[in-house]
Amino acid sequence: MNFNDLKKNILSVKSPAKYLGGEYGSIVKDKSKIELRFAFCFPDTYEIGMSHLGLRILYGLINERDKYWCERAFAPAEDFEALLRNEEIKLYGLESYDEIRDFDFIGFTLQYELSYTNILNMLDLAGVPLYAADRTEADPIIIAGGPCCCNPEPLFDFFDFFVIGEGEEVTLEILDLYNEMKLSGTKKLRSEFLNVVGKIDGVYSHKYVANDVNSEAIMCKTDEKIPKKRIISDINRSFYPKETIVPFNEIVHDRAVEEVIRGCIRGCRFCQAGYIYRPYREKDITTIDRQIKSLCDFTGYETVSLSSLSTSDHSRIEELLNTLNKYTESNNIGMSLPSMRIDSFSDELISELMKVRKSGLTFAPEAGTQRLRNVINKNISEDEIFKACESAFTFGINSIKLYFMLGLPTENDEDIIAIAKLSERIIELYYSTLKSKNVAKAKPPQISISASTFIPKPFTPFEFAPQASETEIKHKQELLKNAIKKNRKINVSYNDYRMSFLEAILARGDRKLSKVIYSAWKKGCKFDGWDDHFKWNSWIQSFEENNINPYDYVNREYDKDYRFPWDHLNFFIDKDFLWNEWQKAKCGITTPNCREECSNCGLGRRCDIRKINRSKYVE
Amino acid sequence: MSNNFSYRIIFSKADTAVYISHLDVMRTFTRAFRRAKTPIYYTEGYTKRPLLVFPYPLSLGIGGEKEILDIKTTVEIPDVNDFMTRLNAVLANGIRVNEIISSEFPPVNYAIYEIISSAIISDVMVNDFLKQDSIQATKFSKKKGDIVFDLKPYIKMIELVPNENIKVILPVGELSNVNVNVFIKAFSDFVGFDSNGFYAKRTGFLP
Ligand code: SF4
Numbered sequence: 001m002n003f004n005d006l007k008k009n010i011l012s013v014k015s016p017a018k019y020l021g022g023e024y025g026s027i028v029k030d031k032s033k034i035e036l037r038f039a040f041c042f043p044d045t046y047e048i049g050m051s052h053l054g055l056r057i058l059y060g061l062i063n064e065r066d067k068y069w070c071e072r073a074f075a076p077a078e079d080f081e082a083l084l085r086n087e088e089i090k091l092y093g094l095e096s097y098d099e100i101r102d103f104d105f106i107g108f109t110l111q112y113e114l115s116y117t118n119i120l121n122m123l124d125l126a127g128v129p130l131y132a133a134d135r136t137e138a139d140p141i142i143i144a145g146g147p148c149c150c151n152p153e154p155l156f157d158f159f160d161f162f163v164i165g166e167g168e169e170v171t172l173e174i175l176d177l178y179n180e181m182k183l184s185g186t187k188k189l190r191s192e193f194l195n196v197v198g199k200i201d202g203v204y205s206h207k208y209v210a211n212d213v214n215s216e217a218i219m220c221k222t223d224e225k226i227p228k229k230r231i232i233s234d235i236n237r238s239f240y241p242k243e244t245i246v247p248f249n250e251i252v253h254d255r256a257v258e259e260v261i262r263g264c265i266r267g268c269r270f271c272q273a274g275y276i277y278r279p280y281r282e283k284d285i286t287t288i289d290r291q292i293k294s295l296c297d298f299t300g301y302e303t304v305s306l307s308s309l310s311t312s313d314h315s316r317i318e319e320l321l322n323t324l325n326k327y328t329e330s331n332n333i334g335m336s337l338p339s340m341r342i343d344s345f346s347d348e349l350i351s352e353l354m355k356v357r358k359s360g361l362t363f364a365p366e367a368g369t370q371r372l373r374n375v376i377n378k379n380i381s382e383d384e385i386f387k388a389c390e391s392a393f394t395f396g397i398n399s400i401k402l403y404f405m406l407g408l409p410t411e412n413d414e415d416i417i418a419i420a421k422l423s424e425r426i427i428e429l430y431y432s433t434l435k436s437k438n439v440a441k442a443k444p445p446q447i448s449i450s451a452s453t454f455i456p457k458p459f460t461p462f463e464f465a466p467q468a469s470e471t472e473i474k475h476k477q478e479l480l481k482n483a484i485k486k487n488r489k490i491n492v493s494y495n496d497y498r499m500s501f502l503e504a505i506l507a508r509g510d511r512k513l514s515k516v517i518y519s520a521w522k523k524g525c526k527f528d529g530w531d532d533h534f535k536w537n538s539w540i541q542s543f544e545e546n547n548i549n550p551y552d553y554v555n556r557e558y559d560k561d562y563r564f565p566w567d568h569l570n571f572f573i574d575k576d577f578l579w580n581e582w583q584k585a586k587c588g589i590t591t592p593n594c595r596e597e598c599s600n601c602g603l604g605r606r607c608d609i610r611k612i613n614r615s616k617y618v619e
Numbered sequence: 620m621s622n623n624f625s626y627r628i629i630f631s632k633a634d635t636a637v638y639i640s641h642l643d644v645m646r647t648f649t650r651a652f653r654r655a656k657t658p659i660y661y662t663e664g665y666t667k668r669p670l671l672v673f674p675y676p677l678s679l680g681i682g683g684e685k686e687i688l689d690i691k692t693t694v695e696i697p698d699v700n701d702f703m704t705r706l707n708a709v710l711a712n713g714i715r716v717n718e719i720i721s722s723e724f725p726p727v728n729y730a731i732y733e734i735i736s737s738a739i740i741s742d743v744m745v746n747d748f749l750k751q752d753s754i755q756a757t758k759f760s761k762k763k764g765d766i767v768f769d770l771k772p773y774i775k776m777i778e779l780v781p782n783e784n785i786k787v788i789l790p791v792g793e794l795s796n797v798n799v800n801v802f803i804k805a806f807s808d809f810v811g812f813d814s815n816g817f818y819a820k821r822t823g824f825l826p
Contacts, residue, residue, distance in 0.1 A: 003635075008737075008815055010638060011680045017643060022635035024647070024711040246650060248636075248643040248711070300650030300709070332667070 001092045001099060009087065013079040017248040018046035021072075021094030025245040025299065027063045028095050035067040036179045039093050039100035039140075041108045043118035044527075046074040050245065051253035053307060054109055054146065058167055060241035068175060071095040071103075075118040075527070076125070084125055091126040101127045104178065106140045107171075108159075110148035113506035114499065114529035116155060119144075120521040123158070130518065132160050132206065137190045141178075145171075150229075150276050151458045151566035152204065154506055154513035160194055161205040164569060165229030166262075168238050170202040202230035204569065228570035231606060235262055235281045242294040246301070255336065256301040258292045259283070260320070261308035265594040265609070269377045269585050270366070270405065272457040273309055275573050279607035280313075280594055285320050292324060296333055304328065305336040313595075315612055338362075360399035360446075361392045367408055368418030374588045375410050377581075382422065389426050393433040399446040400426055406476045406494075407454040407468030409585060416476050420483035423447045423490045449492040451480060453500035456554065457507050458566045459573055461581030467504045467554040473497045498536045502528065504554040510565040515546045574602035623660045624695045628688040629718040632677065633820075636713025641676040647711055648688060654709035657702070660691035675730065675791050675824070678800055682820030685717070687727070696721070729775055729825040730791040732799045733784050734806075737816035740783045744810050749777060756805040758798065770805050773797045788825065 003020075010016040040059055042049030049055060055072070062070035071093030076084060084091070090099040100106055106128065108119055120130055128142065129135050135142070144152065145163035152162045163170055177200065178193050186192050198205040204227035232238045240259070247254070263280035264273065283291075292304055304324075314320055321335075328335050365380055367373045373380060389400060404419055430445040453473055456465045468476070477494050484490045506513065519542035520528075520535075527533035543550045558564070560579045567575070577600065581591060591599055594609050632644070639647070649669050652659045661667040672689040696702050699719040706716050748754070749771075756770035773795070775788040785806070789797040799819045807814040 007818070011815070015640075016638040016679070017635065017640075020635040020638055022712045024650075024709070246711075248639040248647060250642075250646075298654070300653035302650075302653065332661075 001089055001097045003097060005087060005089060006083075009083050013083060014077065015249050018074070019076065019080055019094075021097075023245050023247050025243055026072075026095055027059075027069075029063075029066075029069045031069075031096065031098075033067065034069045035183065036069070036105075036175060037093075037098075037103040038062055038068060038070040038105045038107060038175065039073055039103045040070055041073045041100075041106055041119075041122055043075050043108055043110075043115040043122060044112070045077060046247070047249075047251045049074045050247050050251045052109070052111065053257050053259060054111075054167070056241050056244045056257075057239065058107075058171060060244065061168060061171065061239045062175065064239070065172070065175075067179075069095070071098075071100070073100055073122065073126075075115070075122055081121075081125065091122060099127070101140060103140050104182070105175070106142050108142075108144045109146040110144050110152070110155070111146050112529060113148060113503045115527075116506055116517050117521045117525045117528055119155070120158065120518065121526050124521075131157055133157070135160070135190075137188060139190070141190060141193070143174075147273065147276060148507070149204070150272070150569065150571060151507060151509070151564075153511050153565040154509035154517060156206075156511045157514040161197060161203055162227075163230070164202050164204050164227050165571075166232045167230070168232050170200060170230045173200050174203065201228065203227065208568065226568060226570050229276070229572065231279070236284050236287045240291050242291070243298045244295065246299045253305065254301075255303035255305050256292065256295040256299055257305050257307050258288055258295065259308065260288055260306045260311060260314055264309035265313055266310060266379070267377055267581075267591055267593060267599070268366070269375075269461040269581060270408070270454060270457070271309075272460050275459045275601075276571055277309070278573070278601065279603050280609050280612065282314050282612060285316060285323055288320060289323055289327070293327060296327075296331065302332065303334040303336055305338065307338070311337055360401055361389070361397055362401040362403070363388070364403035365422070366403065366405050367411070368404065368415045368420075368422060371588055372408060372411055372415045374590050375585050376408055377585070377590050379590060379593070382425075385422070386426070386429055389429055390433050393430050394437060398430070398443040399448070401448045401450065404449060404451045405454040406451050406480075407473050409454075409462060409465045410588075411468075411476075413479060416479045417483050419449065419451070419480055420487075420490070423449060423484065424487065427487070427489055445489055447490045449480075449484070449490060451477070451492060452495045453497055455500055455504045455507060457504075458564065459571050459578070461578045461585055463508075463564065463578060464558045464560075464562075464582045466557050467501065469555055470497050470501070496531065496534065499529065499534055501550070501554065502536075502539060505550050508553050508565070512546070512548060516542045516548055519545055572601075572603045572606060574600075577601045623691040623693055624721075626690050626692065626696065626699070627720040627724045628690060628716055629720065630683075630686050630688060630714060630716045632683040632686055632714055634713035636711065637680060637682045637820075640679050641673065644677075644714070645671060645673065647714060651706060651710050652690075655702075655705045657690075657706070658693045658696075660693050675727065677821060678798060680818075681732075681799060682818075684820060685823045686821070687824070689724070726826045727824040728790060728792060728794075729788050730799075730821050731823045731825065732787050732789065732802075732819050733780070733822050734787065734799070734803060735782075735784050735818045735820075736812065738812050740779065740785060740810070742779055745777060745779055745785065748806060748809050749774070751809075754805055754809075756801050758801045770797070770802065774802075791824065 040055060042052065042055055059070050062068050073091055073093060090101060092099050123130050128139055141160050143161055143163060144159050145167045149162045149164055174197060177197065181193055182189055197203050198207050261282045263277045265280050266274055268274050296304060324335060363385060365373065365385060366378045367376055370381065402423065426447060427445050434442045456462045456467055480492060484492060520539050523538035523542060525535050525538050584591060648671055652669065659669045661669055670691045674687055674689065677683050677686065699721055703716050703719050754770040755767060757765050757767050760766055773790055777785065777787045780786045787802060789799060789802060803817045803819060804814050807817060
């Protein structure tokens with residue numbers, strides 16, 4: 001593609017810069033010296049994709065090899081898609097403007113089930129056959145990685161293979177194998193490569209077949225191993241970008257991001273990330289300090305964010321923050337700490353937080369009563385919430401955002417009403433705190449409740465649980481709305497039930513769903529996670545056309561022996577352990593976090609938590 | 620404000636950088652100064668902001684050859700040429716600093732634009748355009764919406780330069796300002812061409 005072809009009409013689209021590349025830190029190489037080309041495709045907008053750490057890691061990792069060139073492509077917004085289709089411009093890499101259908105690989109990251117139709121749309125815009133079976137030697141190899149690959153079955157027919165688990169090491173193993181075969185002049189390179197790539201640990205290829213369409217059990221037709229997820233060997237030594245792209249236009253998370261922990265000790269039973277990213281590993285303070293310095297020096301970002309599922313679980317969090325503070329303070333850099341659990345707040349930490357987050361504080365109690373929080377193993381007590389709010393209020397914060405889920409297993413009306421009560425007590429606490437501090441003219445408090453619909457995800461103890469029906473969720477939403485109606489200081493937002501329903505189906509689905517996804521895309525479905533794009537009727541029609549009942553996938557409880565479509569993938573989480581957790585959940589029995597006690601989830605020697613715990617007391 | 624030093628940065632905006640908004644240019648420079656460890660003067664107050672002033676911001680889609688950015692620093696920059704080199708090393712492609720002036724900023728009242736057309740423009744067209752008693756043009760104001768006015772008195776000069784490009788001089792600044800897009804629209808309407816076929820860049824300023 002030629003820049004001049006685009007130039008003519010580019011001013012008719014919104015934020016044209018995001019389709020033109022050329023950002024500081026983007027990597028342009030001399031084409032004549034390149035042996036292998038890779039297109040990293042993010043099936044959502046530029047603003048979301050560029051905020052994603054995984055993209056930045058893999059982009060840096062692949063481009064570190066002189067002879068490999070990784071470029072980017074994102075899902076175009078409607079106006080730009082129209083331009084591409086009208087002008088017959090094929091989807092191109094942002095770095096070279098070359099059509100990605102001519103690359104060796106196109107890799108998608110699967111972050112969100114409701115972006116699946118965007119994948120088909122991008123393949124179509126690229127001019128690549130959508131179904132793996134229709135591709136020939138002339139086509140690139142289409143692969144996927146990312147968290148949704150823990151159940152890739154609904155997309156199975158579209159990809160040549162999937163990469164299960166952490167990508168830092170396996171990506172290069174895959175590319176090196178391919179390049180070796182390419183340089184040695186392998187005939188029918190594409191099919192030969194696809195025949196052998198399954199020998200790499202973490203690759204899930206088309207060798208696995210469903211043994212019959214009606215049972216979801218999946219077997220391997222050759223003697224290939226069970227695909228198991230990859231775990232990087234050492235988080236302190238593993239590749240982390242020093243230089244990264246700084247977009248021209250504002251993106252969702254426009255700051256330097258430092259991953260401090262991978263995995264989570266908490267074991268909240270609804271949280272897929274908490275299970276599939278195990279084992280728990282943390283970076284050393286020196287590593288974090290060094291990586292942040294080089295990132296900030298290179299990018300010039302004015303904020304750095306510490307990223308993890310639960311940052312305050314770092315065994316040396318105070319020491320870490322004190323160390324980082326020396327650098328950030330003297331360089332006028334703000335520190336943003338999302339994912340801080342409130343039960344660990346000390347005054348020092350809170351004052352740290354307040355420096356950047358002058359606006360508000362966010363908590364995720366997820367459930368309104370202690371009983372239900374025990375069921376989901378979210379070990380936050382009301383006292384802890386109040387304590388954290390109180391110190392936040394003394395720092396001048398007046399707005400609190402609370403995240404809840406509706407439709408959790410065993411939930412009853414009392415649990416819903418308790419959400420409103422909790423919010424009201426936080427408001428009371430606001431006034432009493434300010435009164436005791438003699439603050440005269442206080443801003444009115446503002447509580448925002450976000451109540452989403454619970455989705456039972458694979459590889460969690462709730463994989464056996466049903467999703468609440470539309471009637472149940474409507475009832476719960478009404479109940480909550482009425483309970484807070486009188487109070488104008490509390491506002492509540494819900495997501496569209498049907499969207500969560502679709503997300504659950506796609507998360508739990510089997511291979512039969514690829515036909516449905518294809519039909520939905522044909523009917524114009526894309527950006528299904530966006531309210532203004534979501535076309536529920538088109539989805540329903542797509543299910544009907546393919547004789548698939550969507551309700552079969554999510555509205556019932558499963559027993560221990562049921563074969564899930566993801567059971568053949570090894571994430572080192574024992575199904576017995578998950579079942580056991582599910583039984584405990586129903587009785588409201590909590591499970592201690594991994595630091596307190598190991599529950600033998602199945603990771604065995606792959607888990608190093610005892611070593612991490614011990615190191616806390618050295619020095 | 621007593622202890623600070625003023626510099627005028629003359630930079631160009633080309634290639635893909637033409638398609639970034641004024642706000643994005645501002646962000647780009649803010650971060651570039653941080654990368655280059657420039658002792659930029661920050662405004663006092665609740666939210667500290669680096670003091671960057673772009674007196675004549677460019678519209679999205681217009682290139683610039685001698686754009687102006689005024690900055691203040693807390694310490695004097697001993698070697699502006701060295702500063703320029705370091706700054707260019709950390710700027711995105713398409714944005715280049717070409718000169719840094721540390722004293723006597725010349726006054727600016729007019730800007731020179733070069734307009735490239737995909738269709739061929741003739742002398743006759745330019746002359747006929749100018750021969751009109753009044754040149755009807757439309758500008759957009761956020762408060763009042765579309766305003767129709769006579770563009771003719773604002774055109775200080777217009778001529779055809781080699782390669783059939785139009786060179787035009789229009790007022791710029793607080794007192795009187797005409798966006799080059801307004802000119803392009805009026806001209807393309809007059810000759811009956813699609814205004815999308817025109818590409819403009821600002822090549823410099825005049826007192
Ligand atoms: S092996 Fe034990 S400590 Fe490690 S993640 Fe599993 S349950 Fe937690």
